[in-house]
Amino acid sequence: MVVVSSSSSSFLLLTALVVLVSWQAFASDPSPLQDFCVADMYSPVRVNGFACKNPMDVNADDFFKAAMLDTPRNTMGSKVGSNVTLVSAVQLPGLNTLGISIARIDYAPLGQNPPHTHPRATEILIVLEGTLCVGFVTSNPDNKLFSKVLNKGDVFVFPVGLIHFQFNHDPYKPAVAIVALSSQNPGTITIANAVFGSKPPISDDVLAKAFQVEKETIDWLQAQFWEDNNY
Numbered sequence: 001m002v003v004v005s006s007s008s009s010s011f012l013l014l015t016a017l018v019v020l021v022s023w024q025a026f027a028s029d030p031s032p033l034q035d036f037c038v039a040d041m042y043s044p045v046r047v048n049g050f051a052c053k054n055p056m057d058v059n060a061d062d063f064f065k066a067a068m069l070d071t072p073r074n075t076m077g078s079k080v081g082s083n084v085t086l087v088s089a090v091q092l093p094g095l096n097t098l099g100i101s102i103a104r105i106d107y108a109p110l111g112q113n114p115p116h117t118h119p120r121a122t123e124i125l126i127v128l129e130g131t132l133c134v135g136f137v138t139s140n141p142d143n144k145l146f147s148k149v150l151n152k153g154d155v156f157v158f159p160v161g162l163i164h165f166q167f168n169h170d171p172y173k174p175a176v177a178i179v180a181l182s183s184q185n186p187g188t189i190t191i192a193n194a195v196f197g198s199k200p201p202i203s204d205d206v207l208a209k210a211f212q213v214e215k216e217t218i219d220w221l222q223a224q225f226w227e228d229n230n231y
């Protein structure tokens, strides 16, 4: 008969807890099991991410994107006044399975990157030009807003999955930020677009009750143009 002393059984319990907690703490893409797995965009194979290109056919260009993030983007065509240039595994196949991506965001004077979430990524942002008011809101029941005004060189982090935004409150100067995201494919849910611009639309009965307004207000919102946002 095996007698487990109470100290060794509590050690076992502790170890099991630590393993469980550290396992649950993974908040990025699954770890690679090889040096790289450059995305093969032509493969018919469906896996979590993209299938790997034959390593014999991989070259330096698979890990490279020329002059992607140095040029200012046009924000004139955007209703919200921002333009996001994302470099994820789709644009840079070498990012497949690596759990990281990068983007440049240009903000018009008074432009914003509207409230949105990335279901698969934490985001870290650095301001390159101008001033940004940024923030995120915690989940239920608190829905607490954490916000801050950032100047050039300042860094802010938006925890995975939480609704966040950036707003350039300067009426004259544009702003620029670079962000890094902890997923090769962070995904973006722009709240207003998803709620009021879904195709087909969510019933106005549902939305009127959810937002505690008249159905006419919902119909008006649903009739607006919700610009495509691929980021």
Ligand SMILES: *[C@@H]1O[C@H](CO)[C@@H](O)[C@H](O)[C@H]1NC(C)=O
Residues within 6 Å of the ligand: 072, 073, 074, 075, 076, 077, 078, 082, 083, 084
């Ligand atoms: C973003 O900028 C690019 C390049 O300047 C432009 O082609 C594109 O139309 C812009 N997108 C929006 C939404 O304004």
